[in-house]
Amino acid sequence: MTGSEKTRVEHDSMGEVRVPAEAKWRAQTQRAVENFPISGRPIDPALIAALALIKGASARERAERGDLDQAKAEAISAAAASVADGSWNGEFPIDVFQTGSGTSSNMNANEVIATLAQDASGEPVHPNDDVNDPFSSNDQFPAAIHIAAVQSVTRDLIPALTHLAKALSDKQVGFSEVVKSGRTHLMDATPVTLGQEFGGYAAQVRFGVDRLESVLPRVGSLPLGGTAVGTGINAPAGLAAAVIARLADELGLPLTEATNHFEAQGARDSLVELSGVLRTLAVGLTKIANDIRWMGSGPRTGLTEIFLPDLQPGSSIMPGKVNPVLAEAVCQVCAQVVGNDAAVAWGGAAGNFELNVMLPVIARNLLESIALLSKVSVLFADRCVSGITADVDRCREFAESSPSIVTPLNHYVGYDEAAAIAKQSLKERKTIREVVIQRGHVPDRISEADLDRVLDVLSMTRPASD
Numbered sequence: 001m002t003g004s005e006k007t008r009v010e011h012d013s014m015g016e017v018r019v020p021a022e023a024k025w026r027a028q029t030q031r032a033v034e035n036f037p038i039s040g041r042p043i044d045p046a047l048i049a050a051l052a053l054i055k056g057a058s059a060r061e062r063a064e065r066g067d068l069d070q071a072k073a074e075a076i077s078a079a080a081a082s083v084a085d086g087s088w089n090g091e092f093p094i095d096v097f098q099t100g101s102g103t104s105s106n107m108n109a110n111e112v113i114a115t116l117a118q119d120a121s122g123e124p125v126h127p128n129d130d131v132n133d134p135f136s137s138n139d140q141f142p143a144a145i146h147i148a149a150v151q152s153v154t155r156d157l158i159p160a161l162t163h164l165a166k167a168l169s170d171k172q173v174g175f176s177e178v179v180k181s182g183r184t185h186l187m188d189a190t191p192v193t194l195g196q197e198f199g200g201y202a203a204q205v206r207f208g209v210d211r212l213e214s215v216l217p218r219v220g221s222l223p224l225g226g227t228a229v230g231t232g233i234n235a236p237a238g239l240a241a242a243v244i245a246r247l248a249d250e251l252g253l254p255l256t257e258a259t260n261h262f263e264a265q266g267a268r269d270s271l272v273e274l275s276g277v278l279r280t281l282a283v284g285l286t287k288i289a290n291d292i293r294w295m296g297s298g299p300r301t302g303l304t305e306i307f308l309p310d311l312q313p314g315s316s317i318m319p320g321k322v323n324p325v326l327a328e329a330v331c332q333v334c335a336q337v338v339g340n341d342a343a344v345a346w347g348g349a350a351g352n353f354e355l356n357v358m359l360p361v362i363a364r365n366l367l368e369s370i371a372l373l374s375k376v377s378v379l380f381a382d383r384c385v386s387g388i389t390a391d392v393d394r395c396r397e398f399a400e401s402s403p404s405i406v407t408p409l410n411h412y413v414g415y416d417e418a419a420a421i422a423k424q425s426l427k428e429r430k431t432i433r434e435v436v437i438q439r440g441h442v443p444d445r446i447s448e449a450d451l452d453r454v455l456d457v458l459s460m461t462r463p464a465s466d
């Protein structure tokens, strides 16, 4: 706060605190703002929303059970809804790097919701007694991370990846007859079709969706109800399950109560698992983006098997140069996701006894990875993959000039003689066909018709249909 800023006095269990006069937050938020001016970056809005959703559903459920005054519950529920819709994100100033349980941000939510409810109802609303009770940061904050993660995976990431897989599959179909040289170890190998390559990429992305779907039930299993240490102290039986059922119903998400609350608070293994799936996706997308930019390299000295859409001038100094910028953006997102995963794994290992105390940093990295992968997958599909065209003639030329097309002749002349044919064709710049005839294998070892049949590069991509 600047010296000239208008303030008001708030209290907590440690005493008086001056907070900005207009702030909706109260004493504990202000202490945290002053204690943790570290990154300048607040917690993710999706996490703020999830915290508010828990508090709104809890107020409604407690009112129904007669544990909270109906009018107060309505005011808290309305306040929580307006926080959840993002209207008050500016009232959440606490840095990500704060108390490891997220207590500061949990109290921030309690305080802002209490103030909004109090302003609306004209009745006092207490952040702990009315908004937080009977839960703890230790069950609400991790539950909020899980809800935000399930929500962003189902609403954003899975549709984005499905869209990318479809764009890749469309190319699989469109390029099904485009024969080219395969490459292994970066060296010429037997032919493949460009469609087969894109089909492989589409399958990688679809497996990523399968992996996400298989981890979702564990991520949707919430620690809410464990309260302070997993025993559920202070919480009436069945309250957490009812609150979770409301959330699942209202949000249309697969949310359940944890079957073991000690695991659910002492460990964050399912978030580590989800982050591992994101890392797997990042590794896969890097391979795809790299293959695509290699195939598009050129225009004169590269592979130039495909053309990527021209998106923007590539160079500030080299006129006319156009670069594979979107593939580069994909690779950079993937580098960030792999880095974030390392932080999540390190954070996940920090479960001491009854609580993991690296919750805010786990949330920050996990939610960022989900958001980045969601956005870049759609951009990659729409601005790069869907506009790719092939240089069909050049692809075929590469396929026909690869010395590895000698491979089907193993059956007719043996491996050693086939190797000699391949080497001679390279040395003398002749086709494999020419060398086979020159070395006298036609018609003794193979008829001319069979030679033409086995050296057909497109049929080499479909050996099973021979």
Ligand SMILES: O=C(O)C[C@H](O)C(=O)O
Residues within 6 Å of the ligand: 101, 103, 135, 136, 137, 138, 228, 355
């Ligand atoms: O904030 C809470 O509810 C509990 C806190 O994280 C603690 O365990 O000390």
